[in-house]
Amino acid sequence: MPVTDHIHRNIEHKCRIISNRHINDDVFILEIENKVIAGSSKPGQFVNVDCGSFLKRPISICGTDKDKGTFSIGIRIKGEGTRRLSTKIAGDELTVIGPLGNCFDLSGVSSLVAVGGGIGIFPLMFLIEEAKRMGIKSTAVCGYRSLSESFCTIELSGKADRTCFSSDCGDMDFHGNAAQALSTLELSRGQTVFTCGPIQMMRSVYSICEAHDVKCFASLEERMGCGTGICLVCACKIKTIDKSGNSDYEYKRCCYDGPVFDASEVVWD
Ligand SMILES: Cc1cc2nc3c(=O)[nH]c(=O)nc-3n(C[C@H](O)[C@H](O)[C@H](O)COP(=O)(O)OP(=O)(O)OC[C@H]3O[C@@H](n4cnc5c(N)ncnc54)[C@H](O)[C@@H]3O)c2cc1C
Numbered sequence: 001m002p003v004t005d006h007i008h009r010n011i012e013h014k015c016r017i018i019s020n021r022h023i024n025d026d027v028f029i030l031e032i033e034n035k036v037i038a039g040s041s042k043p044g045q046f047v048n049v050d051c052g053s054f055l056k057r058p059i060s061i062c063g064t065d066k067d068k069g070t071f072s073i074g075i076r077i078k079g080e081g082t083r084r085l086s087t088k089i090a091g092d093e094l095t096v097i098g099p100l101g102n103c104f105d106l107s108g109v110s111s112l113v114a115v116g117g118g119i120g121i122f123p124l125m126f127l128i129e130e131a132k133r134m135g136i137k138s139t140a141v142c143g144y145r146s147l148s149e150s151f152c153t154i155e156l157s158g159k160a161d162r163t164c165f166s167s168d169c170g171d172m173d174f175h176g177n178a179a180q181a182l183s184t185l186e187l188s189r190g191q192t193v194f195t196c197g198p199i200q201m202m203r204s205v206y207s208i209c210e211a212h213d214v215k216c217f218a219s220l221e222e223r224m225g226c227g228t229g230i231c232l233v234c235a236c237k238i239k240t241i242d243k244s245g246n247s248d249y250e251y252k253r254c255c256y257d258g259p260v261f262d263a264s265e266v267v268w269d
Contacts, residue, residue, distance in 0.1 A: 013037060017092045018070055023151040026077040028086050029062070030094070035069035037061070037099055043106075043127035044219055044260045047073065047098030048227035051081035058224045058255065060123035060196075061099060074122040074152070100227055101259050104217060106130060109192045111137040113185070114160070115205050117178045117197025118144070123219055124196055125152060128159045137161050141185065143178030143201065147171040179204035187212040195263070196221065206263040216263035222254040229256025237267035 018031040037047065041061045048056035063072045077083050088094065104127050106112075112131055114124040121142045131138040140160035144150040146169045157163050166174035166181040174181040179201045187193070189212070195205040196219040209216035225233035234254035238261060242248040249267050252258065 011036075011097060013096050013098070015094050015096060017088050017090055017094055018068075019090050020086075020088050022086075023074075024149060026086075027074065027149075027151045028077075029072055029074045029152075030085065030088065031065075031070050031072045032094060032096070033068075033070050034096075037096070038064045038066055038069050038071045041071055041099040041126075042103035043130045044103035044123055045099035045101050046123070046227075046259065047071075047096040048100060048224075049073070049081075049085065050095040051084045053081050053084070055081075055225060056097060056227060057081045057085075058100070058221075058227050060119075060126070060219075062122040062125045063129055064126070074119070074125070076119045097227065101255060102257070104194050104219070104260055106134060106136060109136055111188075111191045113139045113141060113182070113187065113191055113193045115141045115178050115182050115193060115195040115197070115201075116143070117201040120195070120197030120201075120219070120221065121152065121156075124194065125156065125159075127194055128156065132159050139163070139185070141166070141178050141181050143167070143176075143181065143197065144172065145169070177201050177204075179208065183208050187214050189213050191215075192217070194260075195219070199268075202263070203268040206266070206268060209263065217260055218263040218266060219259045220254050220261060220266070221259065224255050227255045229253050236261075237269070239265045239267055 015032045015034040022028045046060045059073045062074045116124040138160045139162040141164045143166045165172040193216040202218045222234040225231035235251040237249045238252045
């Protein structure tokens with residue numbers, strides 16, 4: 001089951017940006033100095049970043065360097081908040097809350113497949129890094145719009161035991177999205193699949209896993225308000241069984257109870 005660790009909820013950290021690496025026109029990676037976050041973050045967790053506008057923006061942690069006391073976040077420019085972050089330079093100060101949310105649980109996992117689409121690839125990079133550190137075999141299946149808009153393929157190839165990069169326009173290993181690429185790979189029951197990306201892609205990933213009787217965990221990137229479980233903006237439907245044994249559902253907070261959920265418990269509507 002995904003593990004919950006909320007001890008850092010609501011703790012605001014004033015951090016220093018070490019670098020801002022622009023990967024392509026709209027994707028960049030910030031390396032940020034903060035020993036507490038670097039030392040305590042787990043794959044799947046996120047930080048809520050102050051962009052200088054009303055609400056903080058949730059961004060997944062895509063890696064840590066405990067020795068340097070830094071963590072990294074990878075961002076695609078979407079609107080005003082992420083555009084402002086893209087202009088940050090080394091030495092600038094950034095206020096963040098985190099690490100927030102639960103995490104991908106690797107206990108008992110011997111072999112994993114990480115299936116990511118677009119910005120959903122970022123939290124999976126941290127997962128693959130952790131799997132390598134723990135000696136867990138990993139396959140990275142990552143979907144991009146095109147080769148020119150792809151990112152971090154070299155880093156992923158260096159950390160995962162096997163990779164399959166797909167693109168919507170067909171100029172990478174596979175033509176199609178990451179779920180379609182997954183469907184061409186052999187899945188075995190001992191493997192665990194972790195996925196993050198567009199909801200349609202994750203729904204397809206879960207269907208493939210269900211058909212192969214493979215455990216699947218999905219990180220849901222719902223729109224968030226507070227990021228700390230108070231405002232209920234990010235409610236998502238999770239299956240339950242009522243007292244008479246009938247299937248039902250309840251709302252859980254993506255930011256606080258998630259973002260990682262057992263995909264078999266998610267109501268994929
Ligand atoms: C758990 C989680 C992890 C995420 N990790 C990443 C990541 O690693 N890299 C990355 O580039 N993006 C990530 N996102 C999406 C990112 O939070 C949004 O792209 C960002 O908030 C957009 O802000 P904006 O001001 O640029 O855009 P605007 O569209 O101007 O945002 C306006 C408002 O909508 C909210 N919002 C808009 N889109 C989203 C969205 N998809 N999810 C949540 N809130 C949204 C913003 O928080 C803001 O309050 C993640 C989202 C969640 C929930």
